[in-house]
Amino acid sequence: MITRRSLIVGTGAVASATILDARFGRGEITRGGGHLPIPQLIDAANHHNAIRLTVSAGHHEFYKGKPARTYGYSGPILGPVLRFRRGDHVEMSVRNELGVATTVHWHGLLVPGDADGGPQRKIAPGATWRPTLSIDQPAATLWYHPHPHHDTGRQVYLGLAGLIIVEDGIDLGLPDRFGVDDLPLIIQDRVIDETDGSIGYDLGQLDVVYGVRGDTVIVNGAITPTANVPAGWVRLRLLNGSNARNFELRFQDGRTFHVIASDGGFLSRPVPMSVLRISPAERFEILVDFADGQPVVLQTGPDRAMGLFGAISDAGTDEYAPVMRFEVDPAPAAARQLPFQLVEPEAVDPSAAVQRRQFVLNNGLCGQRTRMSNHGNLPAIIGINGQVHDPRRIDVETRLGTSEVWEIVSVGMPHPFHVHGAMFRVLTLDGKPPPEHLTGWKDVVLVEDKAELLVKFTKRATREYPFMYHCHILEHEDAGMMGQYACT
Numbered sequence: 475m476i477t478r479r480s481l482i483v484g485t486g487a488v489a490s491a492t493i494l495d496a497r498f499g500r501g502e503i504t505r506g507g508g509h510l511p512i513p514q515l516i517d518a519a520n521h522h523n524a525i526r527l528t529v530s531a532g533h534h535e536f537y538k539g540k541p542a543r544t545y546g547y548s549g550p551i552l553g554p555v556l557r558f559r560r561g562d563h564v565e566m567s568v569r570n571e572l573g574v575a576t577t578v579h580w581h582g583l584l585v586p587g588d589a590d591g592g593p594q595r596k597i598a599p600g601a602t603w604r605p606t607l608s609i610d611q612p613a614a615t616l617w618y619h620p621h622p623h624h625d626t627g628r629q630v631y632l633g634l635a636g637l638i639i640v641e642d643g644i645d646l647g648l649p650d651r652f653g654v655d656d657l658p659l660i661i662q663d664r665v666i667d668e669t670d671g672s673i674g675y676d677l678g679q680l681d682v683v684y685g686v687r688g689d690t691v692i693v694n695g696a697i698t699p700t701a702n703v704p705a706g707w708v709r710l711r712l713l714n715g716s717n718a719r720n721f722e723l724r725f726q727d728g729r730t731f732h733v734i735a736s737d738g739g740f741l742s743r744p745v746p747m748s749v750l751r752i753s754p755a756e757r758f759e760i761l762v763d764f765a766d767g768q769p770v771v772l773q774t775g776p777d778r779a780m781g782l783f784g785a786i787s788d789a790g791t792d793e794y795a796p797v798m799r800f801e802v803d804p805a806p807a808a809a810r811q812l813p814f815q816l817v818e819p820e821a822v823d824p825s826a827a828v829q830r831r832q833f834v835l836n837n838g839l840c841g842q843r844t845r846m847s848n849h850g851n852l853p854a855i856i857g858i859n860g861q862v863h864d865p866r867r868i869d870v871e872t873r874l875g876t877s878e879v880w881e882i883v884s885v886g887m888p889h890p891f892h893v894h895g896a897m898f899r900v901l902t903l904d905g906k907p908p909p910e911h912l913t914g915w916k917d918v919v920l921v922e923d924k925a926e927l928l929v930k931f932t933k934r935a936t937r938e939y940p941f942m943y944h945c946h947i948l949e950h951e952d953a954g955m956m957g958q959y960a961c962t
Contacts, residue, residue, distance in 0.1 A: 494719030510654040510701040511694045513636065514554040519565045523536060525556060525564060527578070529597075529620075529634065530571040536664075536690075536697055539549045540671025545572065545632040549836075550696045553618065553636025555658050560642040570597040576629060578658040580895070581755065582616035582737055583607065583638065584633045587935025587961070590894055591863065593623040612915075613642040614739040615711045617660075623865065624955075626832055627686060627717050627948035628675045632694070635660060635715045646813055648734070649761070655807050657708065658703060660715045660861075661752075661774075661797060663688035666697075672694040677949065683837065683856070684887065685718020685754075685947040691774060693798045700799040706765050706807025708800075714752045717948040720888075720920065722775035723797065725747045725762075729770065732812060735759035738897040738915025740817035745911045749775075753920035755946040758911070761812060764802045767957065772797045817958050819914050822877070822899050824928050827880040831870065834859050835921070835945055836957060856945075862954030863944075868937050870959035877930045888922040889950065890904050895933045895941035895961065901926040918946055935961045 532550030533541035544881040547553030549641070558564055567580050575598055579591040597603045616638035620629040637658045647656035665672045665688045675686065693699055702941055714721055725731070725748075732744035737757050744761060750756060764770075773794040836857050857863070872878060879901070882891050897915040900908040904923045912919070921926055936940040939958045944956035 481814055491569070494655070495775060499829055500922060502831070504842045508696055508699050510657070510699040511696050513658060513694065515652050516554045517557040517559060518562055519559060521826050522563050524565045524958065526567040527568070528569045528571055529576055529578070531573070534633070534695060536666050536695075537668065537670060537671040537674075541671045542666070543635045545629060545631075545878035547618075547634065547636055551633040552660060555637045555639060556618070557561070557639045557641065558607070558609045560609050560611065560613075560640065564607045564609065565604065566607055567602055567604050569598060569602040570599055573599050574625070575599065576678075577601070577621045577690070578618055579621035580607065580616065580618050580638065581892075582614065582757070582896070583609075583640075584611045584895065584933050586933050587810070587895060587939040587941050590935070590939070590941060591621060592894060592939070592958075593617075593621050596622060598866050609640060611640060612739040613644065613733065614640050614737070615713070615759055616640060617755075617757065619713070619715075621942075623863070625950050627952050630715070631664070631673070631675045631686060631717055631866060631950055633910050637711065637713060639711070639781070644817065646740075647815060648813065649808065651808065655704055655706075655708045656711070657703075658694070658711045658713075659798075660694055660713045661721055662692050662715045663719045664690055666690050674740070681936050682907045682949050682953055685949045687717075687777075689721050691795060691797050698796050698798055700801055702801050703764050704805050705767050705802050706810050707763055707812065708807060710760050710762060712752060712758045712760065712872075714754050714756050716754050718754060720751055720753045720777045722749060722751050722778070724775070724794070725771055726771040726773055727768070732761045732771075733758055733818055733911040734761055736911065736914045737917045739819070741911065741914045742818045743815055744812060747911065750911075751920070753918065753946070754948070755892055755918045758921070763812075764800065764807070767802045769801045771799050786929070797894055819899075822928050822930070824879060824901060825875060827879045827928060828876045830881065831879045832859075832883065833885045833891075833943070834885060835891065835933070836860060836911065837884075837889070837950070837955075856955045858944075858951050858952050858955055858957050861957060863956040863958075865958075867955035867958075868940060872959055872961045873929050874934055874961055876932055877928055880929050882919075882921045882925045882927065884921045884923060888920055890918050890920045890946040891925070891943070892918045892946045893929060893941070893943045895935055896929050896931050898927040898929040901928055931961045935960065937960070
């Protein structure tokens, strides 16, 4: 348990889609020891490249017999895993039955601005959005979530999130049996009221300044669940789906795992690690060897990257908290060896960048004050380059087929910085080359002080439907730490 209850809020709900584990959402997920819920896999190729999703409210039981009101995609909480293949043209149909406006942002998917699902693409209650997604990128683990300005944090907190798997036909001999040795893990934190099982989203000023944080970790909507895995190499697709919290992941026995992919796809080779920090919206794929047959707990440490808030709330503790447990089946895994080589990322040349820009992420120190439209009593003292987001303003104009160096500076606390419609390579973090597991293509990076990114623009976005760039602490995004760019 990650106890910060005194600084957080509490009374509300969460949600996901059809789950292969029939007990999911029916009151049999109990605190610690319940089975890991596995979301339904929807393979676009098996549905004639046409997929329908319904966004609606529902109920999900974090505690048996105590249903919480939640949001979900085609189910009570979270959403199905969508599998796309490079070269596909997928016709999506998203119907909104929430009663409030929403959007669906295909986070990490390289599609034009009018299909990206940013805040300009609101789906009114009762309406249906029908974008066509042309899949044109390497294999990667992506995700989808709402992006309505001023309401993103609440809608994600109540359950709207799902994974996307893109495949490109390259066989690396990796574990690929979905739900068996290839597991999707959406890791989040929530405040859950133990008396009635509800979760809430009632912002206080600290929540706006530092982001909403919970005292309970959940995986695929369940509290400290247990996954049964085969004896051998298992692939974990990790998503930090939290509103604000960074997770510092390790196995309790200290075993080494290997990072094989980040946001935009594979690394050149597996990177051995024993501790992995993952910030909001980041994804990593890791390989873990369970050949010894021993059960083990995945843990997370204190969030040390949140400025004054982190120093106060984590003062004097190095305690790790359980995330989930793995138990090993006697049957051997299909993948028995660790691959030596993966996919070499495309070479990049920073000297070819046509522009250099600086973006300062201001957190209460820039003198800018405005108000969030749905939280009128709370000052949103955050923005970029001293300005809060204005949907009528295009902040940056870029050219299709070019690359730029973006220098990101964090003020007040670290910020996970995300760019829509493009991938980037991290050139430097705090003036130094990035660690090896951050050298591939990415769309989110945690900026503690300063980062230099080489951003490659490959998709078009008009002034009517621009791409966004923003902090992925969702309360910062909602409060105005967001800009938008056109790419023509």
